[in-house]
Amino acid sequence: MENKTEVFNIASELLEKNAKYRKDKVAIYCGNKRVTYGELLENVNKFANILAELNISPKERVMIHLSDTPMFFYAFLGSIKYGAWPVPVNTMLNEEDYEYLLSDSEARVLVTDKNSKAAKAKINHLCYKLYADDFLPYYLQKASSEAKTYPSKKEDIAFWLYSSGSTGKPKGVPHRHIDMAHSADNYALSVLGLTQDDICFSVSKLFFAYGLGNGLAFPLRHGASVVLLSQPPSPENVIDTVKTFKPTVFFGVPTQYNSVLKRMGDSEENPFKSVRICVSAGEALPPEIFKKWKEKTGLEILDGIGSTEALHIFISNRKGDIRPGASGRVVPGYEAKVIDEDGNEMPEGEAGHLIIRGESVTKGYWNRPKDNQEKFLEGGWFKTGDMYSTIDGYFVYQGRGDDMLKVGGIWVSPVEIENVLVQHPAVSEAAVVGHEVEGLVKAFGYVSLNEDFKDRSEKDSLTEEILQFVSERLPKYKWLRDVYMVEELPKTATGKIQRFKLRK
Numbered sequence: 001m002e003n004k005t006e007v008f009n010i011a012s013e014l015l016e017k018n019a020k021y022r023k024d025k026v027a028i029y030c031g032n033k034r035v036t037y038g039e040l041l042e043n044v045n046k047f048a049n050i051l052a053e054l055n056i057s058p059k060e061r062v063m064i065h066l067s068d069t070p071m072f073f074y075a076f077l078g079s080i081k082y083g084a085w086p087v088p089v090n091t092m093l094n095e096e097d098y099e100y101l102l103s104d105s106e107a108r109v110l111v112t113d114k115n116s117k118a119a120k121a122k123i124n125h126l127c128y129k130l131y132a133d134d135f136l137p138y139y140l141q142k143a144s145s146e147a148k149t150y151p152s153k154k155e156d157i158a159f160w161l162y163s164s165g166s167t168g169k170p171k172g173v174p175h176r177h178i179d180m181a182h183s184a185d186n187y188a189l190s191v192l193g194l195t196q197d198d199i200c201f202s203v204s205k206l207f208f209a210y211g212l213g214n215g216l217a218f219p220l221r222h223g224a225s226v227v228l229l230s231q232p233p234s235p236e237n238v239i240d241t242v243k244t245f246k247p248t249v250f251f252g253v254p255t256q257y258n259s260v261l262k263r264m265g266d267s268e269e270n271p272f273k274s275v276r277i278c279v280s281a282g283e284a285l286p287p288e289i290f291k292k293w294k295e296k297t298g299l300e301i302l303d304g305i306g307s308t309e310a311l312h313i314f315i316s317n318r319k320g321d322i323r324p325g326a327s328g329r330v331v332p333g334y335e336a337k338v339i340d341e342d343g344n345e346m347p348e349g350e351a352g353h354l355i356i357r358g359e360s361v362t363k364g365y366w367n368r369p370k371d372n373q374e375k376f377l378e379g380g381w382f383k384t385g386d387m388y389s390t391i392d393g394y395f396v397y398q399g400r401g402d403d404m405l406k407v408g409g410i411w412v413s414p415v416e417i418e419n420v421l422v423q424h425p426a427v428s429e430a431a432v433v434g435h436e437v438e439g440l441v442k443a444f445g446y447v448s449l450n451e452d453f454k455d456r457s458e459k460d461s462l463t464e465e466i467l468q469f470v471s472e473r474l475p476k477y478k479w480l481r482d483v484y485m486v487e488e489l490p491k492t493a494t495g496k497i498q499r500f501k502l503r504k
């Protein structure tokens with residue numbers, strides 16, 4: 001029998017054995033910095049001691065708004081070791097978004113850089129700000145490098161992530177200590193065959209569940225090393241990082257593979273010679289990108305579907321078992337089914353709702369009884385919101401069951417952009433949908449105009465003006481590719497805009 005009362009703290013699990021058996025091995029490569037496993041443990045302890053000095057209690061939230069740097073590791077693992085709940089957040093958001101996230105999580109500590117948008121957010125409760133580019137390194141230096149482990153259990157919450165929805169605000173997704181071990185022991189072993197000889201490089205950042213597994217949980221769980229790119233992941237930066245650090249496992253989203261392919265162009269050189277395995281997730285990998293990547297680098301990309309709620313990938317292609325255009329087969333440690341509206345399993349080849357089950361799936365959103373009722377079904381099944389069909393045990397993606405868009409692997413809510421569009425004086429009504437460009441989904445706007453603007457002759461300049469209007473108000477990944485003016489938007493009898501009609 002498994003002992004559920006045994007102490008299990010994932011930070012200690014990821015650190016202590018490594019510090020004992022491979023103290024001087026480099027755990028983290030970041031620019032010209034190297035952090036050994038011994039130093040990693042010391043710095044994690046130091047961060048835990050800073051929380052103690054601030055009188056933070058276990059279970060209180062520590063928001064982490066940092067680029068991919070060793071400090072992210074210290075703050076994330078230091079919080080968990082202390083029993084507090086770290087909450088990594090997207091670094092590309094606006095001030096108001098951070099105000100919401102800080103208040104929804106009631107974070108008691110915010111770790112960020114002193115001039116960041118998160119640092120500027122107004123907070124109405126007591127929250128200490130620790131600046132990674134200012135006094136935090138000095139505090140760390142002074143803190144003791146020994147710390148006790150908070151005696152958590154496997155099933156206790158260890159950290160949160162945030163996930164966006166089609167309407168409404170991002171939802172807190174609590175994960176338990178065991179969740180992180182589960183994805184590292186199943187996906188990273190059975191699909192990637194990760195060993196201590198590997199060097200992982202994730203273009204997807206640590207604040208995403210995908211990047212957090214790729215860049216933190218997996219390498220540490222298996223005594224491997226990780227390469228961090230703290231700058232934005234431009235194709236130049238990515239190629240340089242691969243050339244310099246020679247990773248063996250490479251993780252990205254389809255858009256990143258596409259932009260690296262374009263950057264490599266016709267050159268003969270293959271910078272990916274060190275890589276033994278490539279992974280794609282976040283959105284479906286177009287077969288065309290799979291093919292071009294293989295031609296260019298000789299490597300096959302393993303597409304897999306994961307989610308913030310499941311923590312990592314639960315259906316995946318494998319080496320020697322790849323179906324371009326499909327997400328692959330269920331990963332050990334998970335179950336998946338395709339069902340109809342009434343919960344009956346669909347026959348092969350017919351599309352239905354994908355539901356999944358497995359140890360790393362969250363038990364429910366923080367403080368969202370209504371969403372929980374809709375998405376968490378009886379028997380521990382989670383409704384992903386995706387439409388899938390199956391063939392011979394392979395799962396084939398058929399699109400989302402809602403209007404949400406995945407652009408560059410990141411959630412984009414049509415409603416949020418529409419709300420900005422209708423603030424423009426010329427716009428009467430607006431709808432945002434995804435159209436494929438080179439097999440990848442991009443956001444496009446459709447607007448109907450107010451009477452005074454209908455006969456405006458220079459429509460081109462109005463298009464530009466509206467696109468500009470959106471880009472001034474939203475982070476770059478939510479910008480529109482183009483905006484089209486229509487006489488009227490398609491609507492249901494009850495007046496609801498039918499985005500699916502515009503998709504065609």
Ligand code: 3UK
Nearest residue numbers: 209210281282283284304305306307308311312313
């Ligand atoms: C979509 C895919 C088709 C799908 C994620 C790997 O993407 C991750 O988490 P998110 O919470 O989004 C989850 C949703 O994204 N999706 C992801 N991968 C694929 N659709 N093919 C794919 N290969 O709609 C899913 O429900 O941002 C990915 C690991 C951890 C993750 N959190």
